[in-house]
Amino acid sequence: MKGNKYGTHRVIKNEGDLPQPAEKIDNSMEIYDNEILIDVKTLNIDSASFTQIKKEAEGDKEKIAEIMQRIVKNRGKHHNPVTGSGGMLVGVVEEIGEDIADDIDLEVGDEIATLVSLSLTPLVIDEILEIREDTDQVDIKGKAILFESGIYAKLPDDMSRNLALAILDVAGAPAQTAKLVNPGDSVLIIGAGGKSGTLCLHEAQKRAGISGEVIALEYSEEGCERVRKLGLADKIIQGDATKPTEVLTKIEEATDGELVDLTINCVNIPNTELSCVLATKDSGKVYFFSMATSFTAAALGAEGVGKDTEMVIGNGYTKNHAEIALQVVRENKDIKELFEKIYL
Amino acid sequence: MKGNKYGTHRVIKNEGDLPQPAEKIDNSMEIYDNEILIDVKTLNIDSASFTQIKKEAEGDKEKIAEIMQRIVKNRGKHHNPVTGSGGMLVGVVEEIGEDIADDIDLEVGDEIATLVSLSLTPLVIDEILEIREDTDQVDIKGKAILFESGIYAKLPDDMSRNLALAILDVAGAPAQTAKLVNPGDSVLIIGAGGKSGTLCLHEAQKRAGISGEVIALEYSEEGCERVRKLGLADKIIQGDATKPTEVLTKIEEATDGELVDLTINCVNIPNTELSCVLATKDSGKVYFFSMATSFTAAALGAEGVGKDTEMVIGNGYTKNHAEIALQVVRENKDIKELFEKIYL
Numbered sequence: 034m035k036g037n038k039y040g041t042h043r044v045i046k047n048e049g050d051l052p053q054p055a056e057k058i059d060n061s062m063e064i065y066d067n068e069i070l071i072d073v074k075t076l077n078i079d080s081a082s083f084t085q086i087k088k089e090a091e092g093d094k095e096k097i098a099e100i101m102q103r104i105v106k107n108r109g110k111h112h113n114p115v116t117g118s119g120g121m122l123v124g125v126v127e128e129i130g131e132d133i134a135d136d137i138d139l140e141v142g143d144e145i146a147t148l149v150s151l152s153l154t155p156l157v158i159d160e161i162l163e164i165r166e167d168t169d170q171v172d173i174k175g176k177a178i179l180f181e182s183g184i185y186a187k188l189p190d191d192m193s194r195n196l197a198l199a200i201l202d203v204a205g206a207p208a209q210t211a212k213l214v215n216p217g218d219s220v221l222i223i224g225a226g227g228k229s230g231t232l233c234l235h236e237a238q239k240r241a242g243i244s245g246e247v248i249a250l251e252y253s254e255e256g257c258e259r260v261r262k263l264g265l266a267d268k269i270i271q272g273d274a275t276k277p278t279e280v281l282t283k284i285e286e287a288t289d290g291e292l293v294d295l296t297i298n299c300v301n302i303p304n305t306e307l308s309c310v311l312a313t314k315d316s317g318k319v320y321f322f323s324m325a326t327s328f329t330a331a332a333l334g335a336e337g338v339g340k341d342t343e344m345v346i347g348n349g350y351t352k353n354h355a356e357i358a359l360q361v362v363r364e365n366k367d368i369k370e371l372f373e374k375i376y377l
Numbered sequence: 378m379k380g381n382k383y384g385t386h387r388v389i390k391n392e393g394d395l396p397q398p399a400e401k402i403d404n405s406m407e408i409y410d411n412e413i414l415i416d417v418k419t420l421n422i423d424s425a426s427f428t429q430i431k432k433e434a435e436g437d438k439e440k441i442a443e444i445m446q447r448i449v450k451n452r453g454k455h456h457n458p459v460t461g462s463g464g465m466l467v468g469v470v471e472e473i474g475e476d477i478a479d480d481i482d483l484e485v486g487d488e489i490a491t492l493v494s495l496s497l498t499p500l501v502i503d504e505i506l507e508i509r510e511d512t513d514q515v516d517i518k519g520k521a522i523l524f525e526s527g528i529y530a531k532l533p534d535d536m537s538r539n540l541a542l543a544i545l546d547v548a549g550a551p552a553q554t555a556k557l558v559n560p561g562d563s564v565l566i567i568g569a570g571g572k573s574g575t576l577c578l579h580e581a582q583k584r585a586g587i588s589g590e591v592i593a594l595e596y597s598e599e600g601c602e603r604v605r606k607l608g609l610a611d612k613i614i615q616g617d618a619t620k621p622t623e624v625l626t627k628i629e630e631a632t633d634g635e636l637v638d639l640t641i642n643c644v645n646i647p648n649t650e651l652s653c654v655l656a657t658k659d660s661g662k663v664y665f666f667s668m669a670t671s672f673t674a675a676a677l678g679a680e681g682v683g684k685d686t687e688m689v690i691g692n693g694y695t696k697n698h699a700e701i702a703l704q705v706v707r708e709n710k711d712i713k714e715l716f717e718k719i720y721l
């Protein structure tokens with residue numbers, strides 16, 4: 034039997050929804066003729082989601098596992114009801130529906146990463162094997178299903194699985210940065226010392242070029258030190274993105290009062306919309322990659338301070354995003370080395 | 378005493394926030410030297426917010442009044458905790474702080490509309506005089522404060538107060554439409570029969586021109602009939618924006634499978650993100666004016682269906698938005714007549 038290409042045939046609640054907004058989807062593991070069954074190895078929980086879960090569990094690993102199991106039990110997918118976000122996974126292709134087998138470049142046994150959010154992916158967790166709190170990665174025994182429209186990437190053979198997973202989780206960020214930054218631009222990256230922030234720094238520096246300027250804002254001293262060592266920012270500012278007026282003062286200082294052309298938000302906590310808006314020129318753009326972004330806080334906050342800044346919702350997908358993101362660690366040995374220390 | 382120009386001096390919780398994201402602000406009505414005190418006549422509650430309040434109150438006017446009073450009591454501002462949105466107000470200038478009196482073109486006694494959201498405006502409601510459920514307008518006895526950075530418009534003398542209020546509430550929508558639509562574009566407006574939708578139709582038709590195409594999607598038969606009478610759309614589609622696959626089919630039919638260059642979302646209910654994404658070309662843009670938009674549903678939904686569409690957060694402010702919006706009813710007598718029937 035053939036399912037809908039977007040997976041609407043698995044929506045239990047509410048009917049008519051697509052699987053992402055749906056309250057609950059069917060996670061029974063018999064596949065339709067246009068689905069792919071995956072034997073899951075590791076989940077990469079979205080950073081905003083995992084930060085929320087760790088907080089709710091007060092850091093207790095057993096509680097984290099319980100919360101994760103509860104989410105999947107209630108919704109048929111790892112769709113955090115508080116943050117609304119998911120993450121992605123790597124696993125081995127176990128079965129390919131007969132209707133699509135000839136049309137795709139996959140075979141049973143291939144190791145792939147899904148490039149659609151866990152917030153719409155039918156998932157069963159049989160057992161949680163290991164929770165790596167520092168990297169948002171969780172090894173499990175379990176299965177998942179990819180719909181016909183679901184995109185994926187075969188894992189590259191020139192890096193480890195965990196490294197590829199870490200990068201592919203945030204593939205949209207460097208790829209969008211590559212599209213958004215023009216030569217000569219001043220670019221501010223907020224949360225620059227994190228995973229997506231680091232990849233964005235590389236792309237921003239490359240695209241802004243010698244006539245441009247890249248400014249990194251980071252919360253912790255260690256984060257600033259990491260960015261400094263990588264040498265990817267013209268200026269590094271330590272600051273708290275939840276304090277908009279403080280951030281404004283620092284960016285005014287750093288730019289002689291000019292503000293920046295483009296701000297990219299890569300933090301994993303709420304309430305940072307206005308720092309981005311205030312730091313950016315009236316004619317500039319803010320790109321919100323962070324899943325902790327509030328739509329109304331951005332829209333009404335910008336209006337409230339009378340800023341005409343364009344604000345873009347970070348689409349996790351853009352053409353060739355997997356290739357662009359993986360290419361960063363191929364081009365930049367320092368980032369590769371840093372990430373290998375963190376994610377191996 | 379001079380306050381911060383953005384109003385941070387009135388933030389009670391959480392410190393460091395600007396007034397919009399703040400949990401609670403100080404609504405005591407002694408003004409600082411750079412604030413303006415307004416004697417409020419009418420509130421225009423944001424449509425997404427008022428729809429939610431009416432639902433919670435089950436249509437009961439007393440309960441609506443209670444909920445409104447509770448919001449203001451808890452937060453010092455009319456900032457709906459469920460939708461996150463506000464609205465705006467009209468009133469008479471009662472006092473102008475001495476520090477700014479010489480720099481602004483206002484005098485005590487002028488009638489103005491605030492163009493910053495109620496979600497950041499210190500407000501006191503002494504009495505609710507009349508609730509006009511069909512137009513989201515509520516007459517009150519009360520006071521409000523405008524910060525130094527707060528924008529406003531003097532009410533025009535060629536239309537009634539309620540009509541101007543209605544238009545200025547959604548001024549961002551037609552003004553952004555004017556900026557976004559290029560000659561030859563195909564433009565879809567979702568919620569086209571509503572207030573902002575109607576103003577957007579006018580601007581879209583004007584900018585897309587003879588080589589472009591404007592498609593109106595509306596929920597109700599009456600709404601479709603309103604749009605038909607105005608003659609502002611090349612095609613009118615009746616449909617439910619919470620049903621993405623149905624909307625996709627209809628837009629494919631209407632565009633010979635091409636989809637549209639630009640979709641503008643003007644609905645007042647949640648769960649319409651994916652209809653917009655599916656209706657729009659990969660190379661196209663979605664403009665979310667609706668305050669019921671969920672950031673994660675848009676970002677992860679687009680990723681989930683593998684669409685590269687740019688998605689823009691509807692900034693309530695853009696340069697000259699008040700003039701552009703008021704100009705629509707001056708240019709278009711039919712819209713003026715229609716709105717006068719509804720808002721008088």
Ligand SMILES: NC(=O)c1ccc[n+]([C@@H]2O[C@H](COP(=O)([O-])OP(=O)(O)OC[C@H]3O[C@@H](n4cnc5c(N)ncnc54)[C@H](OP(=O)(O)O)[C@@H]3O)[C@@H](O)[C@H]2O)c1
Pocket residue numbers: 079080081082118202203205223224225226227228229230250251252253254256272273274275299300301302322323324325347348349350676680
């Ligand atoms: N749009 C999409 O499709 C998509 C896909 C994946 C992820 N995401 C989102 O992207 C965001 C970043 O993900 P990630 O994996 O790169 O996260 P990450 O590695 O955890 O990095 C988060 C960064 O934010 C910084 N930060 C935290 N609090 C801060 C504050 N108050 N002020 C300034 N910086 C602060 C952190 O600094 P410290 O380390 O110093 O605390 C860290 O550098 C998350 O919100 C995630 O949900 C979006």
Ligand SMILES: NC(=O)c1ccc[n+]([C@@H]2O[C@H](COP(=O)([O-])OP(=O)(O)OC[C@H]3O[C@@H](n4cnc5c(N)ncnc54)[C@H](OP(=O)(O)O)[C@@H]3O)[C@@H](O)[C@H]2O)c1
Pocket residue numbers: 332336423424425426462546547549567568569570571572573574594595596597598600616617618619643644645646666667668669691692693694
């Ligand atoms: N970004 C900003 O600064 C800002 C400022 C003000 C307002 N807003 C937002 O803009 C939105 C529109 O405001 P408005 O005053 O124009 O609202 P409105 O006059 O109430 O119009 C809403 C429209 O949406 C239509 N609609 C409702 N459910 C629908 C469905 N399932 N499918 C298709 N259409 C549907 C309604 O159709 P029916 O009448 O047939 O039900 C109506 O035409 C609201 O969400 C509001 O919060 C944003």
